[in-house]
Amino acid sequence: MPKKQVILDFDSTLCAVESLDALADMVLADDPDSEAKVAEIERLTSLGMSGELPLSESLARRLAILTFNRGHVERLVESLRQKLTPGLVADHQWIFDHGEHLHVVSGGFVDWIVPVLTPFGFRTEQIHANVLFWDADVCVGFDQHHPLSRNGGKPEVVQQLGLGPNMGTIAVGDGISDLELKRTGHVDQFVAFTAHACRDVVVREADTEVSSWTGLREILDQAWTP
Ligand SMILES: [Mg+2]
Numbered sequence: 264m265p266k267k268q269v270i271l272d273f274d275s276t277l278c279a280v281e282s283l284d285a286l287a288d289m290v291l292a293d294d295p296d297s298e299a300k301v302a303e304i305e306r307l308t309s310l311g312m313s314g315e316l317p318l319s320e321s322l323a324r325r326l327a328i329l330t331f332n333r334g335h336v337e338r339l340v341e342s343l344r345q346k347l348t349p350g351l352v353a354d355h356q357w358i359f360d361h362g363e364h365l366h367v368v369s370g371g372f373v374d375w376i377v378p379v380l381t382p383f384g385f386r387t388e389q390i391h392a393n394v395l396f397w398d399a400d401v402c403v404g405f406d407q408h409h410p411l412s413r414n415g416g417k418p419e420v421v422q423q424l425g426l427g428p429n430m431g432t433i434a435v436g437d438g439i440s441d442l443e444l445k446r447t448g449h450v451d452q453f454v455a456f457t458a459h460a461c462r463d464v465v466v467r468e469a470d471t472e473v474s475s476w477t478g479l480r481e482i483l484d485q486a487w488t489p
Pocket residue numbers: 272273274275276436437438
């Protein structure tokens with residue numbers, strides 16, 4: 264039987280923070296209105312993740328508050344590499360060895376997730392996330408047609424990967440969009456990852472809850488043992 268494929272979330276799962284919130288903190292650091300804008304962005308993130316606001320709208324409204332350039336993204340990448348889930352960096356050889364079975368599917372952006380994760384063994388072609396649009400060095404929006412910019416996007420991407428029901432696929436994440444993979448039957452096992460964020464509904468409907476990288480690694484090693 265082929266080895267089980269694993270779908271991993273990025274924000275608050277592989278990484279300890281919500282990356283768009285971290286970008287907002289950085290971009291708005293010198294803005295006189297920063298406190299109100301950061302609070303609004305965090306509110307929109309939370310509403311998007313709890314399902315109270317359509318994801319596409321949450322994303323568009325958050326990005327509309329921010330003006331940023333490639334320099335900001337470079338600084339964000341440096342900062343996120345320091346905020347990866349404890350244990351992950353030390354396990355880069357394990358990640359490299361199992362790379363073909365690890366897919367990152369995120370509502371964040373490839374523009375920073377790819378450079379953050381690839382030095383630690385994740386494969387560029389197996390990182391699926393939203394895409395920013397640029398005019399020279401300035402971000403001018405994002406691809407609103409990308410499935411991951413809307414609700415139900417993760418199941419759509421997992422289906423495009425050729426993964427479906429009864430293939431033993433395991434999803435790991437902290438949010439409703441991760442849980443959707445299980446609810447829609449696209450994965451057979453859902454692991455709630457609660458090291459950084461813990462949502463009742465996500466934990467309640469999960470098959471397993473795990474609160475550390477080491478714990479997750481044990482679950483995957485076990486799942487991959489013939
Ligand atoms: Mg997440």
